[in-house]
Amino acid sequence: MLKLEPRAQPSKLMSLLSPVLALVLTAILAGILFAVLGKDPVRGLAMYFVEPFANLRQISELVLKATPLIVIALGLAVCYRSNVWNIGAEGQFLLGIIAGGGVALWLTTHGIVLPKIVAVPLVLAAGVLGGMAWAGITALLRDRFNASEILVSLMLVYVAQQLVNYLVFGAWKDPMGFNFPQTKNFDASTWLTPIVPGTRMNAGIVIALVFVALTWVFLFRLFRGFQLQVGGLAPAAARYAGFSGSAALWTALLVSGGLAGLAGGIEAIGTFRQITPHVSTGLGFTAIIVCFVGRLHPVGIVFAGLLLSTMIIGGELGQSRLGLPNALSGVFQGLLLVLLLACDTLIHFRIRLRPAPAAAR
Amino acid sequence: MDQIALLIAATLASGTPLAIAGLGLLINEKSGVLNLGAEGIMLVAAIAGFAAAHASGSDWLAFAAGAAAGALLAAGFGVLVIWLNTNQYATGLALSLFGYGFSAFVGIGYVGQKLAERTPFEVPGLAQIPFIGPALFRQHPMVYIAIGLIALAMWFLYRSRAGLVLRAVGESPESAHALGYKVRWIRLLAVTAGGALCGVAGAFLSVVYAPLWVEGLVAGRGWIALALTTFATWRPLRVLFGAYLFGGVTMAQFALQGAGVEISSQLLAMLPYLATVVVLAIISRNPTWIRINMPASLGRPFHPGA
Numbered sequence: 001m002l003k004l005e006p007r008a009q010p011s012k013l014m015s016l017l018s019p020v021l022a023l024v025l026t027a028i029l030a031g032i033l034f035a036v037l038g039k040d041p042v043r044g045l046a047m048y049f050v051e052p053f054a055n056l057r058q059i060s061e062l063v064l065k066a067t068p069l070i071v072i073a074l075g076l077a078v079c080y081r082s083n084v085w086n087i088g089a090e091g092q093f094l095l096g097i098i099a100g101g102g103v104a105l106w107l108t109t110h111g112i113v114l115p116k117i118v119a120v121p122l123v124l125a126a127g128v129l130g131g132m133a134w135a136g137i138t139a140l141l142r143d144r145f146n147a148s149e150i151l152v153s154l155m156l157v158y159v160a161q162q163l164v165n166y167l168v169f170g171a172w173k174d175p176m177g178f179n180f181p182q183t184k185n186f187d188a189s190t191w192l193t194p195i196v197p198g199t200r201m202n203a204g205i206v207i208a209l210v211f212v213a214l215t216w217v218f219l220f221r222l223f224r225g226f227q228l229q230v231g232g233l234a235p236a237a238a239r240y241a242g243f244s245g246s247a248a249l250w251t252a253l254l255v256s257g258g259l260a261g262l263a264g265g266i267e268a269i270g271t272f273r274q275i276t277p278h279v280s281t282g283l284g285f286t287a288i289i290v291c292f293v294g295r296l297h298p299v300g301i302v303f304a305g306l307l308l309s310t311m312i313i314g315g316e317l318g319q320s321r322l323g324l325p326n327a328l329s330g331v332f333q334g335l336l337l338v339l340l341l342a343c344d345t346l347i348h349f350r351i352r353l354r355p356a357p358a359a360a361r
Numbered sequence: 362m363d364q365i366a367l368l369i370a371a372t373l374a375s376g377t378p379l380a381i382a383g384l385g386l387l388i389n390e391k392s393g394v395l396n397l398g399a400e401g402i403m404l405v406a407a408i409a410g411f412a413a414a415h416a417s418g419s420d421w422l423a424f425a426a427g428a429a430a431g432a433l434l435a436a437g438f439g440v441l442v443i444w445l446n447t448n449q450y451a452t453g454l455a456l457s458l459f460g461y462g463f464s465a466f467v468g469i470g471y472v473g474q475k476l477a478e479r480t481p482f483e484v485p486g487l488a489q490i491p492f493i494g495p496a497l498f499r500q501h502p503m504v505y506i507a508i509g510l511i512a513l514a515m516w517f518l519y520r521s522r523a524g525l526v527l528r529a530v531g532e533s534p535e536s537a538h539a540l541g542y543k544v545r546w547i548r549l550l551a552v553t554a555g556g557a558l559c560g561v562a563g564a565f566l567s568v569v570y571a572p573l574w575v576e577g578l579v580a581g582r583g584w585i586a587l588a589l590t591t592f593a594t595w596r597p598l599r600v601l602f603g604a605y606l607f608g609g610v611t612m613a614q615f616a617l618q619g620a621g622v623e624i625s626s627q628l629l630a631m632l633p634y635l636a637t638v639v640v641l642a643i644i645s646r647n648p649t650w651i652r653i654n655m656p657a658s659l660g661r662p663f664h665p666g667a
Contacts, residue, residue, distance in 0.1 A: 004444075004445075006664075085450050087454060141638065141641075141642045145642035145643070145645055145646045146645040146646060146647075146648045146651065147638070147641045147642040147645045148588075148591065148641065148645065150397065150450065151584060151587060151588045151591075151637070151638075151641055152638050152641065152642075154581075154584050155581070155584065155585075155588075155634040155635075155637050155638050156634070156638070158580075158581050158631070158634040159631045159634050159635060159638075162627045162628070162630045162631045163627075163631075165627040165630075166625055166627035166628055169625070169627060170625055170627075285458055288454060288458070289455075289458065292451060325466055325469050327462060327465035327466035327469060327576075328462075328466055329462070330458075330461060330462025330463075330465055330466070331459070331462040331463050331466050332462075333458065333459075333462060334401075334455060334456075334458040334459025334460070334461070334462045334463065335459060337451075337454075337455035337458060337459070338441070338452070338455045338456065338459055341441065341447040341448065341451055341452050341455055342441055342445055342447065344447065345445040345446060345447060348446070349446070
């Protein structure tokens with residue numbers, strides 16, 4: 001019979017192999033599902049995992065979609081390593097869009113044209129503050145009132161979505177927009193413009209990579225980052241060492257809220273360039289998967305971000321070219337995370353083949 | 362007056378799925394397992410129930426389909442967290458994300474389909490009383506069954522031997538194991554039962570409450586039900602009252618709009634979620650109070666022999 005036996009040390013190798021194994025299993029299940037739906041499994045899988053790399057334009061779309069995923073997941077990695085369960089990144093991302101987009105809209109409606117080097121950082125800084133403020137509510141309620149950060153951060157996602165609707169159906173609606181619930185287009189001076197001609201890929205990915213490096217330094221080279229992780233792994237040890245749990249909570253939530261807000265700011269002026277009720281597409285939730293697939297590590301998150309972005313774009317291609325429902329992309333994303341967590345068992349345990357015990361206990 | 366009676370009736374209907382799901386999660390948590398997958402379970406059960414009702418026209422088959430779907434997903438979750446020792450938070454979250462995607466995928470053909478409005482069950486005699494009749498006694502039978510389930514759970518948890526064992530497993534799995542109880546199987550049973558109840562709640566939402574299917578129909582009620590267990594400090598009767606309270610808040614937004622109050626509908630739609638946050642903060646304010654009432658091993662994995 002098969003038996004799980006604890007390993008003396010967590011396996012580093014399995015920690016890296018587990019996402020690969022999960023991906024392979026997801027692909028196998030996806031192939032089966034395609035066959036059940038009456039599509040050629042090989043073509044279906046190619047559409048999801050190969051076609052997004054077909055040409056430069058396609059690849060640039062991939063990078064464009066991966067950018068917010070990577071930025072949000074970086075913050076979540078800091079949170080989860082500190083054992084702070086912020087699952088409301090979607091809400092913090094939306095507040096980044098509201099705050100960043102709000103600044104861009106204000107500049108636009110007041111006819112203020114700033115040099116791009118001033119306007120873009122201004123918008124992004126507003127996005128960061130918006131995300132931080134939203135995550136700050138969760139931190140405050142956890143710190144002062146002991147309220148579960150899981151439930152509070154998640155509830156605030158629904159509130160943030162209604163806040164977006166409230167603004168675009170109300171005060172921020174474009175008066176010249178034929179009563180569509182959407183804002184004016186932001187002035188071009190606030191846009192993140194394409195850096196590769198002929199594509200939509202903008203400087204967002206450069207900003208993302210800078211923050212990948214910064215997060216790595218924070219987590220693995222700064223004392224503050226070390227304190228957070230000790231608190232996450234061994235709360236008692238952290239208390240004994242005199243590390244403040246409350247400071248760790250605030251840091252983790254403000255960092256992740258700020259990064260989710262930054263992603264919102266980047267999307268607001270890099271992709272949408274206006275605010276509509278459709279700015280919430282669940283990227284904040286997909287980023288949770290990115291974070292786990294990337295092993296809560298900044299470098300891993302880059303690869304995981306590209307992978308999940310591939311799956312999202314593959315889903316869109318599968319819909320337009322093979323008539324597969326786009327919802328499949330969500331199924332595969334969820335499946336990937338479930339399978340990943342199951343495979344992660346192999347980090348701490350090994351499977352042993354054992355002859356059945358002679359006398360059952 | 363009639364308006365108020367209808368409002369009370371709507372509050373009971375809106376609180377019922379929260380009460381059933383909250384009760385399921387309470388039993389789940391009493392065994393020491395936290396299932397953050399409630400939202401996903403309810404979504405999959407909602408579409409399973411809707412499909413069953415659409416095909417058969419029977420509410421009871423719909424509830425059975427919802428319960429089966431919920432039990433199946435919860436059992437899968439249970440095997441992962443109880444035997445493979447995966448992180449309970451992450452696994453529950455994964456189940457919620459999967460459930461969202463899967464229900465959207467399965468439900469594609471049902472979007473926009475509407476079931477016939479359910480004819481309420483009139484309690485003989487009582488339904489004719491002015492005001493009280495329309496307020497309390499003209500409901501779907503499930504509304505009364507939910508109250509019965511709460512009473513049953515109170516008896517089960519605090520008056521039956523099996524309930525005592527369940528609570529022992531949640532409070533101290535080591536002691537229960539030492540006494541010879543199969544902690545992991547008991548936990549799996551509790552998780553599966555909890556999933557089945559979440560499933561019934563999901564089916565109630567799509568078949569009776571809505572009655573239609575849209576993507577993301579559950580709209581956070583799985584998470585609110587999770588908050589409800591804390592709100593109720595893990596007592597069944599308080600789950601019922603909490604559920605009606607949140608049902609009332611949900612209905613209050615429609616009542617306010619109907620009364621012509623000048624608040625935008627988007628701000629009113631925030632109410633149930635904000636209420637959850639506020640209530641959670643008030644209840645959790647006293648950490649000792651929570652610690653005393655919370656199942657002591659909640660969220661902690663148990664390996665026999667470790």
